[in-house]
Amino acid sequence: MKHVAVKRLAWSLGATVLLSGALTACVPLMVGGAVAGGSMVATDRRTSGTQLEDEGIELRTRNRIRSAVGTRVRVSVTSYNRQVLLTGEVPSLQDKQLVEQVVAGGENVLSVVNELAVMNSPSLVEQSSDALVTGRVKAMLMDARDLHFNVFKVVTERGTTYLMGRVTTREADGATAVARAVPGVQKVVRIFEIISEDELARISPNGARPQAAPARAAGG
Numbered sequence: 001m002k003h004v005a006v007k008r009l010a011w012s013l014g015a016t017v018l019l020s021g022a023l024t025a026c027v028p029l030m031v032g033g034a035v036a037g038g039s040m041v042a043t044d045r046r047t048s049g050t051q052l053e054d055e056g057i058e059l060r061t062r063n064r065i066r067s068a069v070g071t072r073v074r075v076s077v078t079s080y081n082r083q084v085l086l087t088g089e090v091p092s093l094q095d096k097q098l099v100e101q102v103v104a105g106g107e108n109v110l111s112v113v114n115e116l117a118v119m120n121s122p123s124l125v126e127q128s129s130d131a132l133v134t135g136r137v138k139a140m141l142m143d144a145r146d147l148h149f150n151v152f153k154v155v156t157e158r159g160t161t162y163l164m165g166r167v168t169t170r171e172a173d174g175a176t177a178v179a180r181a182v183p184g185v186q187k188v189v190r191i192f193e194i195i196s197e198d199e200l201a202r203i204s205p206n207g208a209r210p211q212a213a214p215a216r217a218a219g220g
Contacts, residue, residue, distance in 0.1 A: 044150070045166040073091070078164065081193055084106075086116050089116065096116045117158070129159075137185065146170075147178070151165045
């Protein structure tokens, strides 16, 4: 229990730091992504080269969007295995389409999931609420005994939580069930790359096949 409490405290502190940076930044354009370091890199199911490329995609995409539309949009960019998720708000449908075109034309981008909303940017209170929800989802994934929390990327915008990662169907369903049970999550959107249990066993550090959890209903 003490170990779990310490891990939860670490997540809370991390969320506070990220939230502080997001809410005090002067530039509305944001770029998102997991921090690669220590055991996080060691257990990531992407190659180290792909992890670095995802970070590069996020940085290049931020600059491309800024050059194309300036600061009239609030766009968060998350890249996983060269699939780019766009969340945030834009003032018009034309801007939404333009941002997607700009991102899709970026170097090494394989696909784009455009979840941008045509609406005004949320208040600081709403943004802080989304950050806290993301922290809660990560903490719950950490506590789930049949899931490896650090193979998932979690993004929350306006109460919708997006899950990304290279996972099995079992893991995808488990993570979806966990996220849906978190207070403040209104909807869960899965953007997974599904792999087989055999492939998971091959890429796992110890080569062992994880024990399957009880069946859960699939989520969308």
